[in-house]
Amino acid sequence: MNYEKIISSVYQQLSEQNNYGNVAAYIPELAKVNGAKFGVFLQPVNEIGFGVGDYNEKFSIQSIAKVPLLALAFQLLGDNIWTRIGYEPSGTSFNSIVQLELERGIPRNPLINAGAIVLCDILIDCLNNPLDDFLDFIREIAANKTIAYNEKIAKSEEKTGYKNYAIISLMKSFGNIHNDIDKVLNFYFHICSIEMTCRELASTFLFMANKGIVPDTKTQILNSSQTKRINAIMQTCGFYDEAGEFAFKVGLPGKSGVGGGIVAIYPSKYAVAVWSPRLNSKGNSYKGLLFLEELTTKTAASIF
Numbered sequence: 059m060n061y062e063k064i065i066s067s068v069y070q071q072l073s074e075q076n077n078y079g080n081v082a083a084y085i086p087e088l089a090k091v092n093g094a095k096f097g098v099f100l101q102p103v104n105e106i107g108f109g110v111g112d113y114n115e116k117f118s119i120q121s122i123a124k125v126p127l128l129a130l131a132f133q134l135l136g137d138n139i140w141t142r143i144g145y146e147p148s149g150t151s152f153n154s155i156v157q158l159e160l161e162r163g164i165p166r167n168p169l170i171n172a173g174a175i176v177l178c179d180i181l182i183d184c185l186n187n188p189l190d191d192f193l194d195f196i197r198e199i200a201a202n203k204t205i206a207y208n209e210k211i212a213k214s215e216e217k218t219g220y221k222n223y224a225i226i227s228l229m230k231s232f233g234n235i236h237n238d239i240d241k242v243l244n245f246y247f248h249i250c251s252i253e254m255t256c257r258e259l260a261s262t263f264l265f266m267a268n269k270g271i272v273p274d275t276k277t278q279i280l281n282s283s284q285t286k287r288i289n290a291i292m293q294t295c296g297f298y299d300e301a302g303e304f305a306f307k308v309g310l311p312g313k314s315g316v317g318g319g320i321v322a323i324y325p326s327k328y329a330v331a332v333w334s335p336r337l338n339s340k341g342n343s344y345k346g347l348l349f350l351e352e353l354t355t356k357t358a359a360s361i362f
């Protein structure tokens with residue numbers, strides 16, 4: 059399969075099309091991002107990867123970091139995490155609070171804000187230095203020691219993330235948050251502030267296409283059953299109330315973030331990252347979704 063040719067032609071085609079949606083202005087630091095940026099990088103397992111456009115520029119990965127967060131908690135605690143979080147799609151937006159009251163503070167899945175906040179609470183109880191230890195973990199799966207938090211973005215969200223304060227307070231009232239809420243949210247906002255390029259993001263997720271093993275270093279992060287489960291959660295929950303649409307049109311497990319990034323996995327074949335900051339009404343990158351739809355259409359290959 060000549061991915062390079064296909065990626066270049068889809069990129070060209072979409073560059074000529076109108077872009078729609080808005081950058082995520084509810085986080086003031088993200089409102090400053092240039093909505094015209096557009097980059098893609100496809101990293102095959104055990105082959106050289108390639109990119110087009112702004113693929114070497116850093117952006118805020120936001121909710122995409124929820125997947126490594128889940129991987130670390132799953133690696134450390136195994137199936138015990140499922141007493142505190144579910145693994146069903148929510149059918150609601152990334153920051154929705156409505157189900158939480160009905161379901162007594164147990165988030166539907168780890169990829170909505172509520173679920174990732176519970177994961178932060180769980181990890182605070184089992185890591186010595188949660189911020190440093192999580193960064194070490196993400197650097198290990200990325201095989202890249204330069205990955206870092208962006209303090210300005212973390213602070214910007216800490217000042218304005220009222221919805222997340224509401225979510226965590228409700229969960230705390232049900233006893234599903236054990237630590238101080240400011241401490242948990244400080245950790246959560248930091249993981250969301252991590253910056254990567256499309257190239258780095260595709261490499262970071264390659265272990266999810268390789269049975270849980272980082273191809274560069276041969277480090278086993280998850281076993282193949284855990285890898286299957288996280289890929290299944292990405293497939294069913296990675297795009298909030300647009301997860302069905304993504305499965306329908308793209309047919310790969312993936313995860314989006316309000317920084318405009320999307321990463322998708324083709325097990326045993328590749329990880330692909332796309333960045334285009336303008337978001338549709340569901341908080342997912344407008345052009346990013348179109349790009350991945352065209353990719354699996356033109357390659358006539360998806361997991362289905």
Ligand code: GLU
Nearest residue numbers: 120121152171250315316
């Ligand atoms: N930090 C963002 C929030 O909590 C993440 C949302 C996302 O990327 O979908 O609102």
